[in-house]
Amino acid sequence: MKAEWNLKLLYASPKDPRIEKDVRKTELAYKAFAKKYRDTETYLKNEQALLRALQEYEALNDQTVPGSRAIDYFSFRHELNSFDTEAEAKVAQLSDRLTKAGNEIVFFTLKLGTIEKKQQGRFLKSRRLAPYRYFLKRIFLESRHQLTEKEEKILNLKSLPARALWIGGREKAENKRTVLFEGKDIPIAEALNLVQTLPVKRRRMLHKAAMGTLQEIGDFAESEINAVFTDKKINDELRGFKHPYSATILGYENDEKGIVNLAQTVTHDFKTSADFYALKKKILKLPHLEYADRSVGIGKVKQTFTFKESYQILREIFHSLGGEYSSILEHFVKEGQIDAFPKKGKSGGAYCANSYGLPTFVLLNHVNSFNSLMTFAHEMGHAIHTELSKSQRSLYQHYTMSVAETASTFFETAAFNTIFEKLSDAEKTIALHDRIQDDISTIYRQIAFFNFELELHLKIRKEGSVPKEKIAEMLNEHMKAYIGKSMKFMPEDGYFFVTVSHFRRPFYVYSYTYGQLISKALYEKFRADPSYMEKIKEFLRAGGSKSPEDIFGDIGINTKSPALFKEGLASVKKDIARLKKLTS
């Protein structure tokens, strides 16, 4: 059993001579494709020519795997150790080379976007082109926001210094910091995780110390966030996106009206999350809550879950859902595709990294808590979704974010409910609280984040830039909006903005809410009829072959109806009422 990433799955060492060869291979593949298609336009008019061009374009995916392997290798090394400046430099250097190489073929999809409307309609109806229909549909839709080839190239090239390097710089500054607490230096990511495990006085002290540490890099984070948001503003203006969230929603293949409705539906229901925090204050017998208490449990679940135990638990649960799910988990642990524990210099949080044609890697910061176990289940949900989507043709293996969070939260819920049934009554109360808290974070908190991002984007657009004190204040206001009056906020709490990586991925947060509410619907159907798991497998195998609306529509879930989201919210309210009863 391996609990660390085995990057040898990619290369033997940073000096591996295969690395340069791989990058070269990818550069040449792009060049060859560009040479073949740059000066011809037959494929824009002729069905057979278009079919051939699309087939070759798709085959290019395989030829660019070597280049992605090289980038992945160094960026993973850097993820594990932010002090590895050599890896960091390599990522920048290789990204630059491969972006340039990729730029050589930008013309292809741009040109497809210029096909005139009537011809688009004919191609979309063509039976021969049917396997590429959804791909073409997306291109035609996105082409409305595309610029000329030259302009696209410039935007592509500037995204590294205007965005990625800023974010990287802030992460570096952050990961180097430790929090001095009770005479010990604790890496910041670990400290933030530790807060919720401590008794009230100590957790508030540690929280204050951690916020102080974040505040120390506030100046840099202020510049970073203003730069990144301004960069987005420039892009949006050039591309003609109306609202700050428009590009993300189009990119995630969702319907804008539906997502704005989702955000409003949840915002109008912030009373539910406020009710929960009022109840939590009462259960904890505190005169008021502070930000440090936000995700604390209401009692000690005696059980701790080491990484190994968590693995065994999840393996069993996944197996009950289907043998392929547990096999994937076993394979990941055997091969070293999961990096389990926090370390100084290692990135915080948890994620699943997948690149086409390469092994999928899961990063965790497991601290033996129930939450750690849930996070493990969540990230494995992503991994399973990735592995099953490999059954799609190469062009459709990549799934959109909003579908991604449905898969991850489904496995998380399945894990939760199985473990829940095995708990004592007292522990059930504690775990029910934890589940509601998690729902509140995934549904209401992410929409509060969405609202915060929207306000900040609009403010930077209007005023040019926003100072850190104001950003912190705004974040506090939005947190107040969903948490309610039972929590007392301190000015330093708002400096949480320094570390929330989601804000650097504009409006990404809505995908959590969307995913959680849909996965609730999936889970209810599965609970009512276990054979529905076959339908869920259809969704897990669908990759990005259809729009989210169609993927779910095909298995009986209507995402266009506001009723679906309201049902999900109603189930949270029901859980809160149950917790109220259990604790009164």
Ligand SMILES: [Zn+2]
């Ligand atoms: Zn996720």
